[in-house]
Amino acid sequence: MDMHSLYLTVPLAPLAGALIAGLFGKTIGRVGAHSVTILGVAIALIASLLIFQDVRAGNTYNGPVYTWLTSGDLSLEIGFLIDRLTVLMMLVVTFVSLMVHIYTIGYMADDPGYQRFFSYISLFTFSMLMLVMSNNFLQLFFGWEAVGLVSYLLIGFWYTRDTAIYANLKAFLVNRVGDFGFLLGIGLIWAHFGTLDYAQVFQMAPQFANQTISLIDGHAWSLMAVICILLFIGAMGKSAQFPLHVWLPDSMEGPTPISALIHAATMVTAGIFMVTRMSPLFELSDAALSFVMVIGAITALFMGFLGIIQNDIKRVVAYSTLSQLGYMTVALGASAYSVAIFHLMTHAFFKALLFLAAGSVIIAMHHNQDIRYMGGLRKYLPITWITSLIGSLALIGTPFLSGFYSKDSIIEAVKYSELAGSGFAYFAVTLGVFVTAFYSFRMYFLVFHGKERFHNAHHTDHEADKDVPHGHGHDDHTPHETPWVVTLPLILLAIPSLLIGYFTVEALLFGNWFGHAIHIDAAHGAMQTLAEHFHGAGAMALHGMQLLPFWLAVAGVATAWLFYMKRPDIPAAIQKRFRVVNKILENNYGFDAFNAWFFAGGARLLGGKFWRWGDVAAIDGVLVNGTARLIGRIAGVVRHLQSGYIYHYAFAMIVGVLLLATWFVRA
Numbered sequence: 001m002d003m004h005s006l007y008l009t010v011p012l013a014p015l016a017g018a019l020i021a022g023l024f025g026k027t028i029g030r031v032g033a034h035s036v037t038i039l040g041v042a043i044a045l046i047a048s049l050l051i052f053q054d055v056r057a058g059n060t061y062n063g064p065v066y067t068w069l070t071s072g073d074l075s076l077e078i079g080f081l082i083d084r085l086t087v088l089m090m091l092v093v094t095f096v097s098l099m100v101h102i103y104t105i106g107y108m109a110d111d112p113g114y115q116r117f118f119s120y121i122s123l124f125t126f127s128m129l130m131l132v133m134s135n136n137f138l139q140l141f142f143g144w145e146a147v148g149l150v151s152y153l154l155i156g157f158w159y160t161r162d163t164a165i166y167a168n169l170k171a172f173l174v175n176r177v178g179d180f181g182f183l184l185g186i187g188l189i190w191a192h193f194g195t196l197d198y199a200q201v202f203q204m205a206p207q208f209a210n211q212t213i214s215l216i217d218g219h220a221w222s223l224m225a226v227i228c229i230l231l232f233i234g235a236m237g238k239s240a241q242f243p244l245h246v247w248l249p250d251s252m253e254g255p256t257p258i259s260a261l262i263h264a265a266t267m268v269t270a271g272i273f274m275v276t277r278m279s280p281l282f283e284l285s286d287a288a289l290s291f292v293m294v295i296g297a298i299t300a301l302f303m304g305f306l307g308i309i310q311n312d313i314k315r316v317v318a319y320s321t322l323s324q325l326g327y328m329t330v331a332l333g334a335s336a337y338s339v340a341i342f343h344l345m346t347h348a349f350f351k352a353l354l355f356l357a358a359g360s361v362i363i364a365m366h367h368n369q370d371i372r373y374m375g376g377l378r379k380y381l382p383i384t385w386i387t388s389l390i391g392s393l394a395l396i397g398t399p400f401l402s403g404f405y406s407k408d409s410i411i412e413a414v415k416y417s418e419l420a421g422s423g424f425a426y427f428a429v430t431l432g433v434f435v436t437a438f439y440s441f442r443m444y445f446l447v448f449h450g451k452e453r454f455h456n457a458h459h460t461d462h463e464a465d466k467d468v469p470h471g472h473g474h475d476d477h478t479p480h481e482t483p484w485v486v487t488l489p490l491i492l493l494a495i496p497s498l499l500i501g502y503f504t505v506e507a508l509l510f511g512n513w514f515g516h517a518i519h520i521d522a523a524h525g526a527m528q529t530l531a532e533h534f535h536g537a538g539a540m541a542l543h544g545m546q547l548l549p550f551w552l553a554v555a556g557v558a559t560a561w562l563f564y565m566k567r568p569d570i571p572a573a574i575q576k577r578f579r580v581v582n583k584i585l586e587n588n589y590g591f592d593a594f595n596a597w598f599f600a601g602g603a604r605l606l607g608g609k610f611w612r613w614g615d616v617a618a619i620d621g622v623l624v625n626g627t628a629r630l631i632g633r634i635a636g637v638v639r640h641l642q643s644g645y646i647y648h649y650a651f652a653m654i655v656g657v658l659l660l661a662t663w664f665v666r667a
Contacts, residue, residue, distance in 0.1 A: 003054060006047050007061065007080050010090060011129040013043040014097075018122035025115030033115035037122040038101045044129065045094035052087045060084075062135050062199060073194075081135030081198060085517035088341065089132040089273055092348045093266050097125040099489035103356050104257045106485035107363065111255075117157060121261060124150040128266045132273060137186045137196040140274065144182065144238065147267045148175045154262065155254040167253040174247040178237015185230030188213075192223065202280040202519070209284045228281055228288035232295075235271025239325050242299045246591050248322055249306075252314040256359030259314055260352045263321050269344045272328045276337045276518060283335065283521040286419055293333025293414070294421040297428035300326025302589070304435035308442065309585045312369045313358045316443045320395065321351055323432060327410050330425050335524035336413035342508045343406035346501050350394035350403055353493035357388040360486050361447060364479035365454060371443055376452035380479040385448050387490040392444050394497045396437040396553045399541035402501030407433070408544050409509060409530065416529040433549045437556025445564045454479065502537045510534050 017040025021033040028036065064079040100121060108114050127150055131143025156168030186196070192208060193201050205224070212220040235241065240248040248268065252259055262268065275282060275292065282288055300323050307319035324347050331340035362369055364381055378385045394403035411433075414426045507513045510531045520527060534540060544550050563571045575582050587593060641652070 003051070003059070003061065006051055007082060007133070008065065009047045010044045010051070010094070011126050011133065013040040013047070014122045014129065015126040016040055018119045018126060021115050021122060022119030025119065028115075030114050033118045034101070034105050037118040038098070040122055041094060041098045041101055041125055044125070045091075045098050048087065048090040048094050051082060052091060055082060055084055055087045064135075068138070076138050076196065077136060078139055079135040079197075080133045082133065083517045084514050085273075085276065085341065086133055088345065090129065092345050093125065093128050093132065096266065096348055096352045096493075097121070097128075097261060099352065099356070099493055100257045100261045103260075103359070103486055103489040106483045107257055107359055108255060113157065117154075117255070117257075120150055120154050120157070121257065124154065124261065124266070128270070131270055135198055137189060137198070137201075141183070141186060144234070144270065144274075145179065147262075147270060148172065148179070148238070151175075151251070151258075151262050151267055154258045155251045157254055157258070161253070164253040167247075167250040171247040171251050174244050175237045178234050178244050180233075181230045182234025182237075185227050185234065188223070188227050188230065198277070205280050205284060222285060222287065224281060225285040225287045228278070228285050229291055231278060231281070232271075232275060232288065232292055235275055235329075236295065237271075238274075239268050239271030239329065240299075240322055241271070241295050241325065241329055242302065243591060245299060245303060245322055246595065249315055249318045252312070252318050256314065256355060256362060259318070260355035260359070263318060263351075263355070266348075268321065268325055269328070269348065272325070272332065272340055272344050275329075275332045276341055279335075279337050280519040282332075283519055283524065289333050289335065289524075290420045291333075293330055293417070293419060293425045296326045296329025296331075296333055297421070297425035298326070299323070300330060300432045301428040301435070304432050304439065306585055306589075307439035308435065309582065310439075311372055313361060313371050313374075313443065313447065314355070314369060316371070316439060317351070317354050317358055320354070320436065320440065323436060324351065324395075327407065327429055327432070330414055330429055331410045333419065333425065334410075334413045334417040334422065334526050335520050336410065336417075336527055336530070337518045337520070338509050338514055338527070339406065339409045339413050339530075341514075342505070343410060345504075345508075346394070346402035346406045346497075349493050349500060350391045350497040353387060353391040353490060353497050354395065356486070356490055356493065357384050357391060360384040360482045360490065361388075363482050363486065368454070371446040373453050374447045375450040375454070376448070377479060378448040381448075381482070383487045383490060384482065387487075387494040388444065388448065390494045390497050392440045394501075395440050396556065397433060397549060398553070399544045399550065400502060402497055402499070404541060404544060405501035405505040405537065408540070408547070408549060409505070411549055412533070413526045413530055416526040417524075419524075430549060430552065434552040434556045437553040438560050441557045441560035442564055445560055450565055502541075505537050505540070506534070 014037070017037035020028065020036045025033050061080060061082040064077040067075055067077050069076040101118070104117065104121065108117050111117065124147060127143055127146035129143075131140060131147060134140045134143060152168045152172045154168075155171050156164045158164045189201055190196055192211075193204055195201060208223055211223040213223045213226055214220050215226070233244075236244045248263060251263065254262075282292070303319050303322035303326060307316050307323065310316045310319060324343070328340045328343050328347070331337070331343060360381065361374070361377065361384060364377065364384070365374060390401075394401040397404045397407040411426070411429050414422055414429055417425075509527075535543075584590070641648075
């Protein structure tokens with residue numbers, strides 16, 4: 001098979017699986033649906049591995065697959081850019097997707113929408129692969145919108161629930177806000193560069209470095225800064241950065257496999273990938289990089305605080321994802337693109353692991369998600385326990401585990417950055433280490449250790465039904481380990497969570513792995529300084545044990561142990577003392593309330609005014625009823641001519657004849 005056919009196989013195999021499972025689900029049945037979609041994703045993974053070997057040998061590809069539309073000089077094409085950045089993303093997407101597909105067999109076993117679910121997740125994989133393999137902005141935008149659409153279908157998968165419908169609408173609308181900025185950025189590129197092809201845009205970009213654009217009379221802005229910030233607004237929506245982060249915690253309404261696929265490894269990392277791909281543009285604007293860094297720092301720290309007070313097991317992991325996406329964004333702002341992608345990869349493994357482990361706990365707990373009603377599950381769920389512990393240790397940056405290498409590299413890169421905002425970003429990502437360790441191990445201790453609290457969990461139907469596939473019961477018997485289709489993906493994700501950082505840190509960050517896929521301006525020297533301080537993966541881990549982030553992580557774990565294992569009265573007392581702070585955190589800093597009041601309320605107010613003035617007054621009052629009234633008045637006058645007396649009509653005829661005769665004679 002030649003390489004071009006192999007490139008096409010990667011996105012088309014999951015698409016074929018999605019179409020077969022979606023259109024012929026009833027015919028092929030449950031086994032047929034999961035077999036065909038798993039086969040499609042497995043073929044995509046194998047093809048990605050073969051392409052990976054080919055790219056390692058030095059073969060890259062950038063070219064069209066077919067021309068979609070030609071208009072004058074403009075040619076819009078579907079094309080692939082296969083380089084080292086692309087193949088890394090392809091491997092992450094296909095591997096995590098395959099794990100999620102296998103896991104879903106166990107998780108969705110009793111759900112009537114089984115075939116539909118497999119069709120959706122396979123379609124999602126296709127959309128994400130089209131996004132990462134694109135070589136032009138048109139195809140990038142297609143993939144961007146397609147993952148948004150499929151995430152809407154998946155978050156609202158249980159469409160009979162009001163909360164699920166609310167969550168998927170919220171995700172869809174917030175992403176449209178980001179996508180509006182993204183589309184404007186692409187529009188500006190087309191208007192000024194005259195092409196949507198990456199290679200041509202990147203080649204021409206330096207010529208536009210000093211060009212200004214006047215959006216408001218009298219105010220000139222750098223064209224590159226405006227383009228980059230608009231593109232990043234798209235990333236803020238997709239990668240859930242402050243203030244467009246509000247959709248991600250609510251999206252936990254979807255089934256757990258979705259949380260792992262969308263919110264760990266793929267869709268939310270699309271923004272990080274896109275900014276990395278656009279590095280030749282972002283490097284031309286320090287203002288845009290500072291903007292990226294500050295937004296990421298706010299997200300990393302303040303979303304971490306929200307993880308501390310969550311009691312829903314999936315929401316803790318969701319806020320953790322928000323915080324980690326903030327870390328990746330900070331790395332982008334510091335021009336440490338390779339570190340951002342490195343953290344994207346390590347995070348994909350351990351966060352997918354944590355989400356799937358949370359799902360395993362939810363199954364064992366008969367679909368109660370409240371961590372206050374768990375405890376002591378370690379002896380009942382040994383595989384889930386050990387894999388969760390590995391995921392949590394990787395997340396908090398334990399030396400030698402994958403999360404340590406990527407997270408510490410981000411902190412160090414920001415430390416060496418000289419851009420405006422880097423001081424605040426360094427403070428945020430360093431303090432964030434303590435926060436991450438605290439909320440991660442708060443959840444870990446409450447779920448797996450301490451006394452068993454699930455026997456007295458008289459949860460309401462509403463709580464119990466939060467993430468329950470139809471047909472599951474809530475009977476209160478002893479939890480037990482989940483079936484192999486659930487635990488196998490946990491084990492396979494735990495292995496890279498342990499090892500992948502150690503074995504890839506040198507090649508990815510300092511071995512020029514990405515080559516020409518990432519461009520860094522000489523003025524931004526953070527990565528260069530980082531390389532000077534690097535003396536091997538082992539030495540980095542040993543040195544990391546002497547640094548502040550490591551001790552902050554240890555302090556976070558120790559504090560969680562003290563608060564939730566030894567002295568549970570302390571957090572209760574803190575909550576009581578700082579009631580106002582707790583209220584602010586419980587209300588998500590008031591973002592949802594503000595959005596409901598300002599945007600939703602404003603839209604309703606505007607709609608009400610339009611209805612009153614436009615619908616009632618103008619259309620009904622003037623056009624519809626006004627026309628009827630006018631005709632009524634004319635009829636009221638005219639009806640006097642219809643008297644019913646013959647002499648009236650004869651008189652009218654004589655007058656008419658006289659008038660006609662006069663007119664003809666005059667003519």
